[in-house]
Amino acid sequence: MTAASPAGSRRPSLLLVTDLAYEARGRRYCDEDIFLASRLRGAFDVALCHPRDAAALLERFDIALVRNSGPVLHYQEAYDAFRARALELRVPVYNPLGGRGDMAGKEYLVELSRAGFPVIPTVDREADLASLPEVTEYVVKPKLGADSVGLRFVPGDAAGAELAGAAEGSLLVQPRIAFRYEVSFYFVDHDFQYALYAPDPERRWVLEPYAASAEDLAFARRFIGWNALTHGIQRVDACRTAEGALLLVELEDLNPYLSLDRVGEVVREAFVARLTESVLSLTG
Structure with a gap:
């Protein structure tokens, strides 16, 4: 069940940012967002837009919900414009823009690794390679990557050259475990x-x-x-x-x-109800 607006009150408007044409291996992202839009319409006036259009459309909506919009590196300039416009207009974005995880790039993996969190050991400098477990193969990936874009496996003796040949701090190296x-x-x-x-x-x-x-x-x-x-x-x-x-x-x-699509109906509907409640709480 989704929340309903009191009689006579204006329903909040929601801009659902998604790329319905994005192709992902083994999955159809668009199906998920079409489903979510159909359920969120019980509480919001919903419109879907591509991430490249989000900045221009944002002022017409009470809140923006970023969903399956694909890797930001494919439209970095448009995403930066969207963030700046949201802050300028004070339009809430869901998720909020202060995330410390992948939203800010993968630097957090280095930070968490140094702090002793249970994370795959990660470094971004050649000088720190010695702190990693010695293995026959390492994973190298860009800090601003997503969906395995740019991910490569290299022999143990090649990891140092990978970091040395890249811009300082632009790559991550992890042991392949x-x-x-x-x-x-x-x-x-x-x-x-x-x-x-x-x-x-x-x-x-x-x-x-x-x-x-x-x-x-x-x-x-x-x-x-x-x-x-x-x-x-x-x-x-x-x-x-x-x-x-x-x-x-x-x-x-x-x-x-x-x-x-991989969970049962009861779990799926409970998720939608909890998401609707959470997004509504940001609309005032």
Whole structure:
């Protein structure tokens, strides 16, 4: 059930920022946003727009909801203009623009690694490579990357050359570690909603419901608390190592894909109701 406006009052207007034509491996992002728009219309007057159009349209709406809009690096100038326009007009953006996770690039992985958080060890300087576990292969990826754009695997003796040949601080290096499976925990505000995992590491987009333990949720909530967003959808992506530990892979706080087609109807409708409540709370 979604909230209804009192008789005679104006319904808040919502600009849902999405790229319905974005192609993702093994998934149809557009289906998820079409579904969400259909449910959010119970509480909002909803319009969908491409991220390149968001800045120009923003002043007509009470709130903007950024959903499956694709990697920002594909439209960085337009995204920067959208952020600036939202701040100028004081139009709330959901998620709020102060996220410390992927919204701000992947620098946080270096920060969390240095601080001793349970994250895949990460460095961005050649001088720090010695702090990583010694492995036969490393993962190299751009700090401003997304959806595996620019991700490469390099031999152990090539990681230093990769960092030395790139602009200072533009790349991340991590050890390529063996893991049992990847698992994602989905939150609205600070409230856990559901978890999904890929039991086969070779088919990482084939997700199934995952029964999160108390220890799993304590792990995920540690990163939700660190991010300190008061509102928003966040997805904590982790991997289960061969030894059984969870390590953070990514804290997605900009436009996390929700895989709502992989959960049951009860869970899906509960998520929509909680999201609607959260977005409404920002409209005054």
